[in-house]
Amino acid sequence: MQPTYSADAEAYRQKVQAFLAEKLPSNWGGMGTLEGDALTEFVTEWRGTLYEANYLAPGWPAEYGGAGLTALEQVILAEEFAKAGVPTGGPNDAFGIQMLGNTLLMMGSEEQKQYYLPRILSGEDTWCQGYSEPNAGSDLGNVGLRAVLDGDQWVLNGQKIWTSAGHLADHIFTVARTDPDAPKHKGISFLLVDMRQPGIEVRPIKMISGESEFNEVFYTDAVTPKDHVVGGVNDGWRVAMALLGYERGEAAATQPIRFQAEVDRLFILAKERGVADDPVIRQKLAWAYSQVQIMRYNGMRVLTQFLQGHHPGPDAAIGKLFWSEYHRIVTELAVDIYGAEAMVVDGREPSSAFGADDAGAANSTGSWVNTFLNARAGTIYAGSSEIQRNIIGEMVLGLPKEPRPK
Numbered sequence: 001m002q003p004t005y006s007a008d009a010e011a012y013r014q015k016v017q018a019f020l021a022e023k024l025p026s027n028w029g030g031m032g033t034l035e036g037d038a039l040t041e042f043v044t045e046w047r048g049t050l051y052e053a054n055y056l057a058p059g060w061p062a063e064y065g066g067a068g069l070t071a072l073e074q075v076i077l078a079e080e081f082a083k084a085g086v087p088t089g090g091p092n093d094a095f096g097i098q099m100l101g102n103t104l105l106m107m108g109s110e111e112q113k114q115y116y117l118p119r120i121l122s123g124e125d126t127w128c129q130g131y132s133e134p135n136a137g138s139d140l141g142n143v144g145l146r147a148v149l150d151g152d153q154w155v156l157n158g159q160k161i162w163t164s165a166g167h168l169a170d171h172i173f174t175v176a177r178t179d180p181d182a183p184k185h186k187g188i189s190f191l192l193v194d195m196r197q198p199g200i201e202v203r204p205i206k207m208i209s210g211e212s213e214f215n216e217v218f219y220t221d222a223v224t225p226k227d228h229v230v231g232g233v234n235d236g237w238r239v240a241m242a243l244l245g246y247e248r249g250e251a252a253a254t255q256p257i258r259f260q261a262e263v264d265r266l267f268i269l270a271k272e273r274g275v276a277d278d279p280v281i282r283q284k285l286a287w288a289y290s291q292v293q294i295m296r297y298n299g300m301r302v303l304t305q306f307l308q309g310h311h312p313g314p315d316a317a318i319g320k321l322f323w324s325e326y327h328r329i330v331t332e333l334a335v336d337i338y339g340a341e342a343m344v345v346d347g348r349e350p351s352s353a354f355g356a357d358d359a360g361a362a363n364s365t366g367s368w369v370n371t372f373l374n375a376r377a378g379t380i381y382a383g384s385s386e387i388q389r390n391i392i393g394e395m396v397l398g399l400p401k402e403p404r405p406k
Helices: 007-023 036-052 071-084 093-107 110-122 236-249 251-272 279-307 316-343 365-375 385-396
Strands: 127-130 146-150 153-160 171-177 188-194 200-205 214-225
Touching (some): 071 251, 071 279, 093 127, 093 171, 093 236, 146 171, 153 171, 171 236, 188 236, 251 279
Parallel strands (some): 127 171
Antiparallel strands (some): 146 153, 200 214
16 A cells, blocks of 8 residues: 655655755745735746746646656656645636546547647646536536537537636536447537637636536537547547546645645644634544545555556545545535634635645635535536445445436
8 A cells, every 4th residue: 555665766856855945936835825816826927937947737748748757757757736725726727637638648549639738738728627517517428419410510519517717717627428329428529619709609607606617608600620520529428437437546745735735724624713622623633534534544555556567436525425425524614613713704715625725824714614515516616425435336346236217
């Protein structure tokens, strides 16, 4: 379970630490110390710094703008960035680099790699993910977005929903039904679509926190060239499943670090509020600590497999299910500790609706209450808990498939 860090690996860790020490301010306290324009400016400048250092896509081959790092070096880089409280890229880079870029490297044509990968890294193209639909949810096999081949282009009609950061993107990778007569998993394709056209409309969705990180995307006779299919026509299910593995892969290294920092901050909050000796609160804090340790050990398991060449597949659902269910409960505990004061939201709010607040964030109702509100969605986005349990049961444990209505 314990990843092996050789002397060479530790030397590389020191190199990363030296890079961070050189590039970050001497008084750096983590992203959680910034907000508003200062936060936006830092993220923009930091992305440029990573681009110049070839650290935006550290695992990509050098010929495509990456650093060509080994799997172990990528893990170390992710760990040190998480400890330092700095992002690995810009707001949409998880979609463009981590998800789409890695998928193109594995399944894209050479023409697609040569065209898209440099534009993703430079920031010329900004991507989002078009998977979920109003009538399909997390069940990609039931997608209803239609793509019909008309000459040398696909014509798309339909809708996507819960499109994270779609309002910031100018491109979307999307799964669409290209053969309505084929079995549901066999008739979909993975398409690359330019959003800068009249046939694409993006409508932000107001969340309970007041933010609008999610969006609806409507396709009305939107078009994309015939060759903008990844992996082949009607092979979109295989491509989409491979991409989901990349979506969750890095989390094994970074999430235990982020959630440990969060639970440490929760312990401080309990002491500050004078409830650390309350037996009920102590029991809940002990539970939270134990869950983060389980998350850490599961992360070690995933990392060990990754270092041995295993690409995350259906088993990635284990980590997603665990952390999202945990985070819903632990943020509720933070609100309970605040008590009635939680009704007045004050202080810096989280910079993202996903996961724990940034490293260095102060204990405030602005931080904890908004993280609590965002955590409600954690068991839904990126695949609901119900879907994750089905994946684990059927694809990991080999249990019988869930009965379907006839």
